[in-house]
Amino acid sequence: MMRFVILQSFFLGYKPQGKRSSRRLGVTTAPLQKTMEFVAGCVSSLTMAKRPKQMEEIMNWTISSLEKQGYEGSDRSLEISLFEYGLAWKLCKRATKGGFKKGEYKFIFGCMSDESGNYSRFDWAGNIHESTDPKEEWNWADFAAVAACCGMTEVELLAQDIPCLVTDMLGYYGYENIFGSASYPLEIGSAENRRNLSGKE
Secondary structure, three states, X not given: XXXXXXXXXXXXXXXXXXXXXXXXXXXXXXXXXXXXXXXXXXXXXXXXXXXXXXXXXXXXXXXXXHHHHOOEOOOOOHHHHHHOOOEEEEEOOOOOOOOOOOXXXXXXXXXXXXXXXXXXXXXXXXXXXXXXXXXXXXXXXXXXXXXXXXXXXHHHHHOOOHHHHHHHHHHHHOHHHHOOOOXXXXXXXXHHHHHHHXXXX
């Protein structure tokens, strides 16, 4: 993969200088440019083919499909959990082809909001096991401060299951500190769903 990225950066960064001959290559730059564009296209296709398998299943996210996959949130309504609170999760009951192990949580989190304040773009994150030690996973966090913000003690905060703890951590630190930058922000469902949720016609 690193070779592909280096090649792609080289070819896409190449700027032909008209049709002057290259003394070193002994060819004109016009056909050289076409060759490089062709190779860059092949590299791009190979790079896309190497995307995480999870990308294939999230390209057509809908509330219905996520419910069928077993996602849940802090509200009984998955739609409200996602569009209003910006978080849903699923516990993997067995290892998946996408690389998730049994006992790991897969999260879907909101990363962009619309004009009404509802989340409109989402990304996913995972590889947080149900047996994760919070103090090791987030050893930089001030759990006492998070607990105080949530109206509980640090002991009570850390005694929660992973989804509840992540929910509180997200509220205090934001998604970038917990999950990292959003790589593939996507919509869920239809614009009609979001309009109905926000009370707009």
